[in-house]
Amino acid sequence: WVLMVTAQTPTNIAVIKYWGKRDEKLILPINDSISVTLDPSHLCTTTTVAVSPDFTHDRMWLNGKEIPLSGGRYQNCLRELRARASEVEDEEKSSSAAGFACLVFSLAKPKNVKEDQSKLSSIARQGSGSACRSLYGGFVKWIMGKEKNGSDSVAVQLADEKHWNDLVIIIAVVSLRQNETSSTSGMLETVETSMLIQHRAKEVVPKRIIQMEEAIKNRGFPSFARLSCADSNQFHAVCLDTSPPIFYMNDTSHRIISCVEKWNRFEGTPQVAYTFDAGPKAVLISHNRKTAALLLQRLLFHFPPNSDTDLNSYW
Numbered sequence: 001w002v003l004m005v006t007a008q009t010p011t012n013i014a015v016i017k018y019w020g021k022r023d024e025k026l027i028l029p030i031n032d033s034i035s036v037t038l039d040p041s042h043l044c045t046t047t048t049v050a051v052s053p054d055f056t057h058d059r060m061w062l063n064g065k066e067i068p069l070s071g072g073r074y075q076n077c078l079r080e081l082r083a084r085a086s087e088v089e090d091e092e093k094s095s096s097a098a099g100f101a102c103l104v105f106s107l108a109k110p111k112n113v114k115e116d117q118s119k120l121s122s123i124a125r126q127g128s129g130s131a132c133r134s135l136y137g138g139f140v141k142w143i144m145g146k147e148k149n150g151s152d153s154v155a156v157q158l159a160d161e162k163h164w165n166d167l168v169i170i171i172a173v174v175s176l177r178q179n180e181t182s183s184t185s186g187m188l189e190t191v192e193t194s195m196l197i198q199h200r201a202k203e204v205v206p207k208r209i210i211q212m213e214e215a216i217k218n219r220g221f222p223s224f225a226r227l228s229c230a231d232s233n234q235f236h237a238v239c240l241d242t243s244p245p246i247f248y249m250n251d252t253s254h255r256i257i258s259c260v261e262k263w264n265r266f267e268g269t270p271q272v273a274y275t276f277d278a279g280p281k282a283v284l285i286s287h288n289r290k291t292a293a294l295l296l297q298r299l300l301f302h303f304p305p306n307s308d309t310d311l312n313s314y315w
């Protein structure tokens with residue numbers, strides 16, 4: 001190989017979800033989404049890429065496991081990069097910039113691709129939609145864009161990592177089972193069969209995006225929490241509205257929701273937000289360390305280790 005690069009990319013958690021594409025090939029979404037990028041020293045994806053001289057034998061490992069590069073997505077992404085690549089300058093380089101975004105960075109940097117971050121995010125997007133939001137820290141919006149060629153479907157930073165740094169994110173690993181339906185096929189089935197998804201994308205999300213941006217700007221936790229929980233619940237509602245229905249959450253996920261809802265109601269104002277992606281694992285966001293400590297206590301009380309509903313770990 002000409003070069004082998006290992007890079008780490010932070011994980012991002014969507015608080016206004018991306019679900020549904022208007023273009024499957026270019027990976028263009030049907031609505032804007034907003035995420036928060038986790039501190040890469042806590043949770044990130046490690047990608048290693050080996051690039052062959054003629055690009056015909058490239059290989060890639062995601063968290064140490066080799067993944068086939070034969071999929072059209074990866075090839076599209078590589079093609080874009082190569083088209084922009086100038087000479088290979090360094091033998092070895094690493095960058096700290098989930099998975100595909102990482103590939104973009106690891107290939108872009110050594111090849112001296114002089115692209116601005118928006119352009120890179122549009123290339124990353126073509127690998128996995130949500131990955132484009134990982135190119136920035138802090139709070140990030142992925143603008144759906146209007147252009148057919150996807151040129152305006154890019155990620156932009158709303159606020160950097162220092163803006164709201166007393167937020168604490170706890171991930172409760174509810175089950176280590178592999179997801180039954182991948183996000184890619186799940187959202188395709190939703191767009192094909194759900195009527196609710198159109199209402200969500202056209203009526204609900206645009207308003208929520210404005211409100212969420214405002215909540216982030218003002219560090220307004222109650223509004224941030226209400227919007228995050230509502231959006232997670234609506235995303236799972238559109239999954240249920242899909243035919244056949246998709247179930248990502250399980251009984252433990254539902255119990256966690258009830259627990260947080262009861263607590264928030266008892267306090268009169270939200271203390272903790274929850275959000276669930278295409279799986280049962282809970283992402284819980286508290287507005288400061290004190291509430292996070294209380295939350296951990298509650299989780300341990302309701303889901304004690306070695307019980308039926310034991311959560312595998314809390315990060």
Ligand code: DP6
Nearest residue numbers: 014017018128129130183184277278
């Ligand atoms: C529920 O980005 O994994 O996490 O674009 O098909 O690769 P593809 O899908 P992916 O979908 C993520 C969906 C989600 C919500 C989100 O992250 O916004």
